[in-house]
Amino acid sequence: MKTNIKFIQGNEVFAKAALYAGVQFYAGYPITPSTEIAEILSEVLPKRGGKFIQMEDEIASICAIIGASLTGLKAMTATSGPGFSLMQEAIGYAVMTEVPLVVVNVQRGGPSTGMPTSVAQGDVMQARWGTQGDHSIITLTASNLREAFNMTVEAFNLAETFRTPVILLFDEVLAHMREKIIIPGPGEIEVVKRLRTSVPKGTNYHPYLTREDGRLPMSDFGGVHRYNVTGLVHDMWGFPSTDPKVAYDLLHHLVDKLENHAELLARYKKYYTEDAEILLVSYGSSTRSALHMIEARRKRGLKIGLLELQTLWPFPRQTVRRECDGRSHVLVVEMNMGQICQEVKKAVSEPDKVFLANRIDGIFISPVDILRALNMIQGKGV
Template sequence: MKKDVVFVQGNEACVRGALYAGLDFFAGYPITPSTEIAELLSRRLPAKRGKFIQMEDEISSMCAIVGASLTGKKVMTATSGPGFSLKQEALGFAVMTETPCVIVDVQRGGPSTGLPTSVSQGDVMQARWGTHGDHAVIALTASNSQDVFAITVEAFNLAETFRTPVILLLDEVVGHTRERLVEPKAGEIDVVERLKTSVPEGTDYHPYLPREDGRLPMSDFGGVHRHHVTGLAHDMWGFPSNKPDVVYGLMHHLIDKIEGHVNEITRVKEFFVDDAECLLISYGSAARTTRHVVENRRARGEKLGLLELQTLWPFPADLVRERCASANHIIVVEMNMGQILGEVKKVVKNPDGVFLANRIDGGFITPADVLNIIRITQGKGV
């Protein structure tokens, strides 16, 4: 059977994954290094009777996709660090109103304008805590075009399943590396459709009353149930409430629906993890370098392993603790000052045995950067 093979950038793999997942509406604003996503969708979406709009700024792009999602559409926006900062308030609105949407952040060097065309993974904590207030969030990542395609479909699936914004943390290297993608056939990857209420017209519909399985069926704007959606703390009808018991229930629901399903949300890839004496933990493009190091050293008989995280938030604490239990050393490889390092240290038995191999100068992390740290853990010095 002839395979659907294309040679594409990660940004295009993301676009193809989004369309595979059923994307209907995209709003965005040009920003390097994510712009290709908007450019491609301006062409591809109208061709399938979807809608693309270039808004006046990053904030309005985020707002527009939330508005469109409420009419029953699958929606996405794409940006990079500075734009991701601007979207945070509206991202919190999507958290509070439980509106499914996907936000792609193709990370570049920060802070501020930083290094617009260089790679970084500095937005991991912004994805977790960028919007104000206690909340839970889902953030996914991937290290190559093939995985970007699949994880983008996953992002849409999780957004629908948990009625939440899902952040897709790509980076400049993943976004711009052009490589082989075998495009999955329709049906090859499951696609989760919007769960819509079966409550008939004339019967009370409670937009925020979870079913027994915890899911909340939606009703489209323009449908037969006229309901209220607000960023204020609200009751099961969607109307504002500041009653402590209602607010308590809402906060716990918003956090528990995600933190309570970590296993369901966790995606990892494992390379030689089982007998690894030195376990490397990495994600995104940094995991490409790490995998190269691990495979090379394995060939020489060194017991290195790679745990590649694709779900960063909610952090898969139990899984990481378990995989790290039998390794002598843990090295976290990332292009920031240790944003995931801190999470790993939090969950392992011996935090002092966790080291950071990183790069924060805009250059892509090299095998030498990782090997230098491995040598230190082996007591060889640099």
Template sequence: MTRKGNVKLLQGNEACVEGALYAGAQFFAGYPITPSTEIAEGMSRLMPQIGGKFIQMEDEIGSIAAVIGASNAGCKSMTATSGPGFSLMQENIGYAYMTETPCVIINVQRGGPSTGLPTKIAQSDIMQARWGTHGDYTAVTLAPSSARECFSETVRAFNLSERFRTPVTVFTDEVLGHMREIMTVPEEGELPVFDRIKPDVPHEWYRHFEITPSFVSPMASFGEGYRYNVSGLTHDQDGFPTAVPSEIKDKLDKLRLKIERYLDEIASFRTEMMDDAHVAVISYGTVARASYQAVRMARDRRIKVGAIQPFTIWPLHEVKLREMLGNCRKVIVAELNMGQLVHEIRRVAPRHTEVFALNRYDGEVMTPHQILDKIREVL
């Protein structure tokens, strides 16, 4: 067990497992799928050791269902998958949004559509993270780019899901999942760990979906005497199905506002050399590593370029992003897909900023030279 700080050589997938345990995960349900399987394997080894629960379900639909069930019964719960499995999970992910059930879903992205490229990298599920399940909701998606960040973003995913009673997705990719890196595992207490807020009212006063001033409702678990109802049907504050227009609107507003109000807390970016930059490279996940290298190479050639890496892809903090872009007249969005986040950047970028897409979708990683070439091209 590695609850104490120490230096380790870890795969991204293994770092996600370690991060989950650090955050207090007590339940994992999953189904084998490349390239995420090491997460399930790690959980099957470690969960019984710490008295947590592991189950290999009959499919991904069952996995996310069991995760939501366990979360309602009081466990911090998680699953991990890749594209096809993430597609299968969509209906129940919507159920988790609707029922405000905290849970963490890791998607180790591979090429698609369909079975696609099980052993090759892609970032082509970014829009699915935001709009994958039907209906209106606000998604929270985090994107680490190293083993260290796989650890810390998994911890953060648990914290945000518990804090806001919502599913949180962590989007890594095949290369990140399998690449081994040296990292120092944080000491206990080094990273914050958040547990869901419990009700402090008598049982008969409890409302499972109470609209509080923060829009986040305290959450009791099954078996604690509150005996509430949970339903995927649009419901009132007590969890009972409703067709009253004002209650319907209140519910949907709650799902949005409990996230939007706390955007400053949820959004997280890293920037490099943006102070005097005329050109910005925006990228996330594995591509961000190449971007930093490309920026350094460009700086050697006296090109004023900087890099922005959003760790929180959804919701995208538009105001902060515009602030960071400052006087940049040109922005390159580098992604391993045919252009997904770039549309969002185009939407939010200041008027004077020109947005360029740099895409690769042949199952290979983006190289620093590719990005450097693009920087020179747009100058």
């Protein structure tokens, strides 16, 4: 088989991976630095019989993909900071109504308009808690384009498996850098199809009745089963309810279906961790500088390793605790004011040993930045 080697931009990789995963519907609104995803899919989707629509704003974009997903199509949108803020209400609707979809957020400097063409990782907590009310959500990321391809396919798979929106939290560096990538052939990566109900026509179908294995088979709008979808607290038929037990059970279902599988959902990579006394924890593009610094220090005999998180939410607490406990220092490397650092502190046995190496000025964090932070916590001066 001919190997499909490409040297392409991150946003193009995300688009190609979405197509590999079977995306059939895209709605979006232009915003830097994610616009290329829309441009590419506007050209490719109609050639494949898929649908692309440029909506009037990001609110309309996510609403349109929820509608399309309910008709049985794999659907996605892509945006950046301000657009991601606008989508939050409808992300909550997708959580509540259990509609599978994928949202790519290419993070840029914030808050507000911030620095549109600069890198940041400041939307980690917004991905988790941006929409109101108790809920859970899946958020994935990656540090190189090969892994970004895999994580994008994974996002579609998990959205279908758990009937939930999945956030792909990339960043400006990853989206705009170019890297060699081998595009996998058909079948090389598993693609999960939508689970549809086997309940025949004329028999009652319950859209929100969980199967024994925890999954909820769907029925497409326009199919033989007519049901109601609402953002109100609802029963297994999808009808509004004010029954306290229905509300309690629904909230627990929405949170437990993901949080109880946090370790199953944990995607991570370990580098040089076996003998490491110092452990770095990073994710997204900042992982690249962390790894570069580690490899340089290793040559000088420093026992240092790296845990790269690819699943940010649900937070892989057990994995982080297992990997961090017993190290002399844990240094979290990220481009925000400590959003994941706080989660690591909550997860480990000795939070006082957890430190932050960060940059928040729109400049990509460098190996030297991380080394300076490491020297400081080791009392070696700056």
